[in-house]
Amino acid sequence: MGTLVASRAPLGRQLRSELRWIVRRPRTVIGLSALCLVPVLAGIGLWFAVDGDGAAGPGLAAIVSGNGLVLPIFTLFLALPLLLPLVGAIWAADGLAGESQHGTLRGLLISPVGRLRLLAIKSFGVATMTLFAVTLIAFVGAIVGAVLFGGQGLLTLSGNTLPFLDALGRILLTIVLVTIQVWGVAAIALAISACTEHPLVVMAATMAGVIVSGVLGLFSALDWLQPYLITSGWNGLIDVMRDPLPTEQLWNSTALAGCYILIGLSLAAMRLATKDS
Amino acid sequence: MNRRRVTVAAAAVGVIAGAAGLGVLAMPAGAGPAPVLPDVSAESLVESVLTAEPAAFGGAVEVSNDLGIPGIAGLPQLSDGESKLRMWTDGGGRVRVQLPARDAERTFVDDGQTGWLWNSADQTVTKLPHGQVAEPKLDLDPEGQRSAPPDPVSLSREVVDRIKEFSDVSVDGTARVAGRSVYELVLTPKPTERTVLREVRVAVDSELRLPLRLAVLTNGTDHPAVQVGFTELNVGPQDAGLFAFTPPPGAKVEVPEVGGPTEEEKALAQGALAEAKPETHGEGWDVVLTAKVPTDALAGLAEGQRSGREWEGRDNPENVDVQGLLKQLGKQVSGPWGSGTLITTKVGGVLLADDGRVALGAVPEQVLTEAIAKVK
Structure with a gap:
C-alpha cells in the first residue's frame, strides 16, 4: 500500500523538485548572472555609439537613442542566434545526458515514475528555465535602457511611438516569441540528450545544427530548404517592432518552432521508452 | 511491454505530425477555387x-x-x-x-x-x-x-x-x-x-x-x-x-528646399534634353524611344546631381561608374547602324551606341537596331 502511495507522487512536487535541482547547480546561477551582463554590455556599447554622429548602428540600434525600452528587444534579438540556443542546449544536456553521465538517470528510469512523465518533468524544467532566462535578459535590458537612454513609450521602426502599456505588451510578446524559438532548439537538444551520456555532445551537436542552418540560409541555391529551418524564422521576428503589428511572419515562425518542439519531444520520448534501464 | 510499444507508436506519430507540419508551413498558401461571378465584357x-x-x-x-x-x-x-x-x-x-x-x-x-x-x-x-x-x-x-x-x-x-x-x-x-x-x-x-x-x-x-x-x-x-x-x-x-504622423522627439526633421535643383543644374539638364532630341518610333506595343546623349553632357549632369545630393545631406548609393556598369550589364553588339552595348531584360531592351545614341523599348533586338539606325 505504501509503495502505491509513493508511486503517485503529486506532479507539482515533482516539478518543484526538478526546478530546485536545476537552480541549486552553481553553474546555473553563474550562467544566469552572466546572461544579465548581456543587456548591460549592449546598453553601454550603444550608449557610446549614440554619442557619435549619425545612427548608432543598423536596424534597431538606429532608433535606440532616447528610446530605452527598445534595449530589451534589441538584446533578445542579439542573443537569439547563438547565446540563447546555447543556454537551452545546456539545460537540455544537463537534463538527460548529464543525469546519464552521473548514473542518476538509471535510478530515475527504474523508479516507479512513468518515462513519459519523466520526460515531461525534464522538459518542464528546461522550458521554465528558458523562459526565466529570456525574461531576465528583457527585465535587465528594460532597466538598463531606461537608465541610459530614458524616453517615454517605445518608438517603433515604423516611426510612431507606442504608449507605455503598449510598449510593455510588445516586450512581453517578444519574450514569448523568443522563448518559443529557444524551446524549439531545446526540444531537439533534449532528443539528442536522450541518446547520449555526454552533455558536451549534446551542446556541440545543437550548436553545430544552429550554425549550419544559419550558413545554409546564405546560399540562394538552397532557398527551397529555407522554410524548414528554424533559424530562417528568426529574422522575421523583428516584425514586433513594426506598427501596426504584422502577424503573418510571427505566426509562421512560431508554428515552425512548434513543429520542432513536437518532433524533438517525440524523438526524445521514443528513445526514452526504448532505453534499457 | 505493451505500454512501451504504445508510447513508441505515439511518439512516431508525433514525429510524423511535426514533419508534416513543416511541410504544410513550407507550402505556399493556395488561392482557393475560382469564384462564380456574373459575366462582364x-x-x-x-x-x-x-x-x-x-x-x-x-x-x-x-x-x-x-x-x-x-x-x-x-x-x-x-x-x-x-x-x-x-x-x-x-x-x-x-x-x-x-x-x-x-x-x-x-x-x-x-x-x-x-x-x-x-x-x-x-x-x-x-x-x-x-x-x-x-x-x-x-x-x-x-x-x-x-x-x-x-x-x-x-x-x-x-x-x-x-x-x-x-x-x-x-x-x-x-x-x-x-x-x-x-x-x-x-x-x-x-x-x-x-x-x-x-x-x-x-x-x-x-x-x-x-x-x-x-x-x-x-x-x-x-x-x-x-x-x-x-x-x-x-x-x-x-x-x-494611421493617417497621422508626429515626428518622434529624437528624429531630424528635414524640409527639402522648394527650388529642388539649382538654376545651373536645370539649365544643364535642359541643354542635355535639347541635345538629346528624344523621339518615338513605332506605335502601340512596339514603340521605341530613342535619344542621343552627348557623353560630356551626361558626365556634367551626373557631376551636378552628385554635388546637389551631397549638399542636401541625403545618403545615396556610391557614385556609379557608368561605363563599368554598362559593360557589366550588357553585351557588345554591332551592325550597319554602328556598334554599342545591348542590355536585355525579359521585358525589353536598351541599346546604347558608342556614339551616344540610345534606343529603349519592350521589343526584340532587331526592332531596337532598326530604330537606332533612324537616329541622326
Missing part, C-alpha cells in the same frame, strides 16, 4: 476600373521581380526577388505606405495637409507640405483622379479604344486575390505587334473595380517577369490614427 470592365470611386482599404502588397537584370551592387531593388509593402488609404487622399526592409522601415504618411517620410535607418523625417514641392505621388488610381475634370465615362471609352487599337482585350475567367473575387483582364498584343511581351494580366476586384494584381508575361516563359499584387486586403474604413 472586357470593355465595360476596363471602363469600370477607370471610373471607379477610390475606396478605403488597408493591405499588404508583394512585388516579385524576375526581370532578368543581373545583380548590381548598390542597386538591390533592380535585382530579381520579392519585396513587400503595406499600405492603407481612407479613399479621400490620406495614405500610409510602409516599406519594410530586413531590419528597418520606411514609412510615408500623407495626412491630407502634409506628407511625412520616415526612415528608421537614420531616424530622419522628411516633411513635404502639400503644394510646396512635387511630392512623391502615391496615387492608387491615377486615371480616376486625372479624369475628374472631363467626363470620366467618355474619357475611359477613349482609353479603351486606344488600347483596342493595338491589343486584344479579354476577360479570362475569375480568380481569387488576397481573398477577394476578381476578374482576370488580359491584354494581348495584336499579332502584328513586334514586342517581347506576351500579355499583361490585370486582376480586377469584382466589387471595388480596383486592380488587385498586375502581371507582365513575356514570350517563352510561364512565370511573370514582374508581378505586383495584394496578398492581404481589408476593405472598409481604416483607423484614423
Whole structure:
C-alpha cells in the first residue's frame, strides 16, 4: 500500500523538485548572472555609439537613442542566434545526458515514475528555465535602457511611438516569441540528450545544427530548404517592432518552432521508452 | 511491454505530425477555387476600373521581380526577388505606405495637409507640405483622379479604344486575390505587334473595380517577369490614427528646399534634353524611344546631381561608374547602324551606341537596331 502511495507522487512536487535541482547547480546561477551582463554590455556599447554622429548602428540600434525600452528587444534579438540556443542546449544536456553521465538517470528510469512523465518533468524544467532566462535578459535590458537612454513609450521602426502599456505588451510578446524559438532548439537538444551520456555532445551537436542552418540560409541555391529551418524564422521576428503589428511572419515562425518542439519531444520520448534501464 | 510499444507508436506519430507540419508551413498558401461571378465584357470592365470611386482599404502588397537584370551592387531593388509593402488609404487622399526592409522601415504618411517620410535607418523625417514641392505621388488610381475634370465615362471609352487599337482585350475567367473575387483582364498584343511581351494580366476586384494584381508575361516563359499584387486586403474604413504622423522627439526633421535643383543644374539638364532630341518610333506595343546623349553632357549632369545630393545631406548609393556598369550589364553588339552595348531584360531592351545614341523599348533586338539606325 505504501509503495502505491509513493508511486503517485503529486506532479507539482515533482516539478518543484526538478526546478530546485536545476537552480541549486552553481553553474546555473553563474550562467544566469552572466546572461544579465548581456543587456548591460549592449546598453553601454550603444550608449557610446549614440554619442557619435549619425545612427548608432543598423536596424534597431538606429532608433535606440532616447528610446530605452527598445534595449530589451534589441538584446533578445542579439542573443537569439547563438547565446540563447546555447543556454537551452545546456539545460537540455544537463537534463538527460548529464543525469546519464552521473548514473542518476538509471535510478530515475527504474523508479516507479512513468518515462513519459519523466520526460515531461525534464522538459518542464528546461522550458521554465528558458523562459526565466529570456525574461531576465528583457527585465535587465528594460532597466538598463531606461537608465541610459530614458524616453517615454517605445518608438517603433515604423516611426510612431507606442504608449507605455503598449510598449510593455510588445516586450512581453517578444519574450514569448523568443522563448518559443529557444524551446524549439531545446526540444531537439533534449532528443539528442536522450541518446547520449555526454552533455558536451549534446551542446556541440545543437550548436553545430544552429550554425549550419544559419550558413545554409546564405546560399540562394538552397532557398527551397529555407522554410524548414528554424533559424530562417528568426529574422522575421523583428516584425514586433513594426506598427501596426504584422502577424503573418510571427505566426509562421512560431508554428515552425512548434513543429520542432513536437518532433524533438517525440524523438526524445521514443528513445526514452526504448532505453534499457 | 505493451505500454512501451504504445508510447513508441505515439511518439512516431508525433514525429510524423511535426514533419508534416513543416511541410504544410513550407507550402505556399493556395488561392482557393475560382469564384462564380456574373459575366462582364472586357470593355465595360476596363471602363469600370477607370471610373471607379477610390475606396478605403488597408493591405499588404508583394512585388516579385524576375526581370532578368543581373545583380548590381548598390542597386538591390533592380535585382530579381520579392519585396513587400503595406499600405492603407481612407479613399479621400490620406495614405500610409510602409516599406519594410530586413531590419528597418520606411514609412510615408500623407495626412491630407502634409506628407511625412520616415526612415528608421537614420531616424530622419522628411516633411513635404502639400503644394510646396512635387511630392512623391502615391496615387492608387491615377486615371480616376486625372479624369475628374472631363467626363470620366467618355474619357475611359477613349482609353479603351486606344488600347483596342493595338491589343486584344479579354476577360479570362475569375480568380481569387488576397481573398477577394476578381476578374482576370488580359491584354494581348495584336499579332502584328513586334514586342517581347506576351500579355499583361490585370486582376480586377469584382466589387471595388480596383486592380488587385498586375502581371507582365513575356514570350517563352510561364512565370511573370514582374508581378505586383495584394496578398492581404481589408476593405472598409481604416483607423484614423494611421493617417497621422508626429515626428518622434529624437528624429531630424528635414524640409527639402522648394527650388529642388539649382538654376545651373536645370539649365544643364535642359541643354542635355535639347541635345538629346528624344523621339518615338513605332506605335502601340512596339514603340521605341530613342535619344542621343552627348557623353560630356551626361558626365556634367551626373557631376551636378552628385554635388546637389551631397549638399542636401541625403545618403545615396556610391557614385556609379557608368561605363563599368554598362559593360557589366550588357553585351557588345554591332551592325550597319554602328556598334554599342545591348542590355536585355525579359521585358525589353536598351541599346546604347558608342556614339551616344540610345534606343529603349519592350521589343526584340532587331526592332531596337532598326530604330537606332533612324537616329541622326
